Amino acid sequence: MKALYSFFAVIILIALAYLGITADMTTFFGLVLPYIAAAAFIFGVAYRILIWAKSPVPFKITTTCGQQKSLPWIKNSNLESPHTTLGVIGRMALEVLFFRSLFRNTKMSLKDGPKIVYGENKWLWLAGLVFHWSFLIVIIRHLRFFFEPVPEFILLIQSLDGLLEIYVPVLYMTGVALLMSVTYLYLRRALIPQINYISLISDYFPLFLIMAIAITGALMRYTPLRVDIIKVKELAMGLGSFNPVVPEGIGAIFFIHLFLISVLLIYFPMSKLMHMAGIFMSPTRNMKNDNRMKRHINPWNYPVDTHSYEDWEDEFRDVMKEAGLPLEKE
């Protein structure tokens, strides 16, 4: 049901964009909304990070997956349980670039009745990694629409991506990989009962949205629905230089593509997609495991009123002296 709602939400978005374009609202879909979306994305993400940055971290909650640094003759693991900044950076880099913690994903199953078996389960790691990397490369390739002259590294990425030289215009591997992996990420939620049970609309919606963006993009590149990309770049450059123009005669498919991206950008800061910034803000990953070397002060701690024996003696010294009680300080 939740998948269905999300699916139809995306279909309705596509229909909206199509109706808008046939009603000649190209200025809204081509200029106004992209600006709103860019602002919502950039400021929204920065705002959410600032809010997170303000929340205190009361405890040192590093995830420890290895031996902590302790006595010199006990071998410690600086990536699994880092006690230095360099170690934290290394762990973070492995996490962000290669999803190291997901690589440890295991699957529990029951075999022959009561036997519990834990096995490796790397499919999510693989699909997730392929999905994120190909999406990143696709986004970098799209910078050719905004950058003039197109920098060398984009040309390099393009030629590596199209290395197979299949079809004209050349088929990009990342496009295929993106669609395949996003399909896997959906099927995983749809077909595995336990994951289906915990999946929400906010899990399905971004998947369908990204799927629709990739499909409209592929249609625009590989099929006769193709649009004149010189005009598309003119529009993109106009947006980038704040001299917005909508050139005549760009096909509706482009505006659908652009509209879906605008929706994604607006949706981004208020959704689970914020894990893009959140991964860097996770205390379980970005804190050093140096509890025994350095005391972690809880920022919530307020000054506690204490009354030690010394204070007590100070208070009653005269009376105690009179009564002949022993005193620590005369």
Place this chain on the structure above:
Amino acid sequence: MYDASKIILGILIFLVLATSPFWYSKATGQSDYLPDPVILTKDTPGKDVCVMPTDYMRSSHMDLLNDWRNSVVRDGERKFVSPNGHEYKKSLSNTCMDCHANKTEFCDKCHNYMAVDDQTCWSCHVEPKEEL
């Protein structure tokens, strides 16, 4: 705010990258550049009409070239009838470059602008000699 310096640095990196479409072309000074491919034979009678309509050629000329290559190389089929009834020989060097002999002023203009790799053509065909 906790760890302010690191987080501000992170946000700054994000902002610089995310706003790159807004400053890159401004920085290179090319933000209002538009390619102007030159058609040499625009006013020459007999050479002023393309094999397909302009809109189609602008977006999908590679389809046509690809079809031509496949049918010529694989089937030896060299005859092409355009939508307006003209008959052409399927040939890049003899038909296309009859009018568009100026690669640097025609092909390259848009291909460079869009970062399109046109080695599909020029890895087999000899690039036209142009008088510069």
